[in-house]
Amino acid sequence: MLHAVLRAATEGENQNPVLPADYDILWSAVCFVIILVFFWRYVLPRMQKLLDERAEAIEGNIAKADEAQRKAEAALEEYTAQLADARAEAGRIRETAREDGKKIVAEAKDQASAEAARVTASAQAQIEAERQSAFVTLRSEVGTIAIDLASGVVGETLTDDQKAKAVVDRFLADLEASEQAAAGGKK
Numbered sequence: 679m680l681h682a683v684l685r686a687a688t689e690g691e692n693q694n695p696v697l698p699a700d701y702d703i704l705w706s707a708v709c710f711v712i713i714l715v716f717f718w719r720y721v722l723p724r725m726q727k728l729l730d731e732r733a734e735a736i737e738g739n740i741a742k743a744d745e746a747q748r749k750a751e752a753a754l755e756e757y758t759a760q761l762a763d764a765r766a767e768a769g770r771i772r773e774t775a776r777e778d779g780k781k782i783v784a785e786a787k788d789q790a791s792a793e794a795a796r797v798t799a800s801a802q803a804q805i806e807a808e809r810q811s812a813f814v815t816l817r818s819e820v821g822t823i824a825i826d827l828a829s830g831v832v833g834e835t836l837t838d839d840q841k842a843k844a845v846v847d848r849f850l851a852d853l854e855a856s857e858q859a860a861a862g863g864k865k
Contacts, residue, residue, distance in 0.1 A: 821846035 698706075824846050 817846070817850060820850065824849050 821843070
């Protein structure tokens with residue numbers, strides 16, 4: 679063994695220390711070829727298969743994402759269409775409500791006008807009835823006063839109802855004629 683070490687030391691003087699010995703290069707090349715064949719036959723096909731599977735998965739996910747995006751866009755279009763329909767329907771409902779409101783207001787005005795006309799007619803009828811009642815009462819009182827005055831002027835009592843009535847009627851007719859003449863002159 680000593681002899682091998684000495685020989686290696688003497689040979690080392692002639693060889694470059696950076697370059698390995700020929701037998702190291704040979705055995706390193708053999709090991710490299712074995713490892714290369716191993717990788718080429720077993721490791722690289724598995725790596726390629728794994729990369730292909732990943733690529734297919736990614737492409738599948740991209741296809742799924744595209745499909746989901748198309749569905750989302752379709753759903754958005756459908757939603758937009760439904761929203762437009764809902765807005766149009768709301769507009770129609772508002773317009774119908776306005777028209778109904780106008781009809782209700784018009785009906786209420788008509789009813790109020792009819793009620794006001796009825797109340798006015800009722801009030802006029804009541805006023806006319808009260809006027810007639812007042813006229814009859816006034817005629818009776820004026821007749822009594824006129825008879826009393828006439829009795830005082832003539833100096834005798836006018837107890838005859840027919841005579842008293844005739845005197846009162848003549849007095850009131852003269853009074854009405856003078857009022858109509860005065861009213862005709864004002865016009």
